[in-house]
Amino acid sequence: MGSTITLHNVAKTYPGGQPALRRVSLTVAAGEFLVLLGPSGCGKSTLLRMIAGLETITEGELHLDGTLANDLDPSERDTAMIFQSFALYPNMTAAANIAFPLAVQKQDPALVSQRVESAAHALGIGHLMNRLPGRLSGGERQRVAMGRATVRRPSVFLLDEPLSSLDARLRTRLRLEILSTVRKSGATTIYVTHDQSEAMALGDRVAVLRDGILQQVDTPRILYTLPANAFVASFVGTPRISLIHGTVHAPIDGAMAISLGAQQLSLPMPLSRDHQMLRVMQGSPLLIGLRPEAVRIAEHTRATSFERPLTGIVEHVEFQGHETLLHLTVGGRPADVPDQTVPGPPSRPARGSAADLARRLAQRAAGLSPWQRRPSEPHHPPATAVPTGPRGELVVRAGNGGFPQRGRHLPLLIDVRGLFVFDARGERVSPDPTRIPDL
Known part of the structure; x- marks a missing residue:
């Protein structure tokens, strides 16, 4: 089951006084698929990394299921993050990459094997388990990265432009697979993109950012028919x-x-x-x-x-x-x-x-x-x-x-x-x- 994510007046300022996010307040319901949409440099990836614990929060509060999470280590947040660059271990097979989070937790080998097989079957990559990442296409590597994120069944998925390096046809196919996978898991999902078509196709709601300021959070239909301002x-x-x-x-x-x-x-x-x-x-x-x-x-x-x-x-x-x-x-x-x-x-x-x-x-x-x-x-x-x-x-x-x-x-x-x-x-x-x- 997914976690509720609550941001209250969250801000991020880098050394030298450069603001990346300005007093963002937002609640993501348990199991919701929220898309963070905006142009490059608007702060959407920074916000995602703050939720994951990879960036410190300068001001404001982050709550996960009602628990203050500002100072929690990433390992204590029950989140899984998928990056644009896939971030696979090049010397490990696809199966070993998927199994890695469970191996680190020293889970029972039989359970690890079962979950890896289940994730590979769901993502259609069962025949690729013995290959190294260097022998996989971009779409196949992204599926392996998705399998590694889902295999330990986190309560929150954080996806940072996972499809931006792929061609248009593959992006369309994989985004539907991602949506299906996270829906089945019941996890809360935050998906970062600069592609408005992708945002409108995937999100239960879409949060539009500009220069670190939250402009509007609504369903795709309301964003289109009742935009808050000219930028949206x-x-x-x-x-x-x-x-x-x-x-x-x-x-x-x-x-x-x-x-x-x-x-x-x-x-x-x-x-x-x-x-x-x-x-x-x-x-x-x-x-x-x-x-x-x-x-x-x-x-x-x-x-x-x-x-x-x-x-x-x-x-x-x-x-x-x-x-x-x-x-x-x-x-x-x-x-x-x-x-x-x-x-x-x-x-x-x-x-x-x-x-x-x-x-x-x-x-x-x-x-x-x-x-x-x-x-x-x-x-x-x-x-x-x-x-x-x-x-x-x-x-x-x-x-x-x-x-x-x-x-x-x-x-x-x-x-x-x-x-x-x-x-x-x-x-x-x-x-x-x-x-x-x-x-």
Whole structure:
């Protein structure tokens, strides 16, 4: 049975004052498969090594099944770690490598043989037991490493990018084998990766890290449909979400619209709850996010009541076999994800500010008192100003029915229900940040 892992305000600072992790709080339920996702250098491997006992904890507390584990030796934590480099003993056969943890514990030889045989059979490497690691392929060595980790039946598996050195086809096959193996064991699993597709395919939940700061922890579906901020929205999803600078126009006697530079998207009346809260953002710099499924080519089709027209100019055609992706300019300015600053304690925005009015409007619509927060509402760190760019870009899935030439003008329909709106710091404004997901 797996162990519950609890991190409370855990931080890691290296000599010289360089922070690797900043006050990370996280609970992993017994038997859960949690993925730590983020770009290189964000602190995910450091966090894994702190749980394993291979890195000291500078601040905060780590609990394993309720027991404070900050100062426990790695051997006392009942964890098994699998590395990217496999870390097999080159002078031992595959069988001896798998048996090594049990041999160190001086287990009964008959029990050791039985467990090694069982692990090898489960991983499909029974015919490789007499080979040295040098005579094994990358995928076979990774299976041996997995067998060595599972043979002593730990309560926690820690996997540090175990598939990143393998080719794409083998990664897809092995990740399913890893998932099956740890599910059968019942162990709690934390899996580190920078591959969002891998994270979304494997995780019960995914924890997204950026520069040592935890951005969001949710199921893959909620991460995709309700990202906490522009960084999460851009990091999760293929093709990547399009971010464009925009502003809201809300005339008293006319329809509200979102300007994307040279073109505007009028919002259907009556306004949805998510669009109502955009009124108080009028004139503020915003980031407008659109995923490819919210955009379609409008030739020979009629718009629904939730779709609004735009015109795009083809800049690049990307053929991917099963589909074609069109990169289109719409006359706006593309936006990068804002830089991140270190979060401080939660504070109220200035009374009467746009952020204050937006929050009050959303809470009033939800039936909350002005400063009441839902228990599930996270605090998201602020970010610095948004860099500018020359033009806007959308990505559209075009199927394989045709290949428009570069420079061609295409009529588009935008489903405004799929709009993501972020403020200049990258925090999500719409969909409603106070919404409790029903996904």
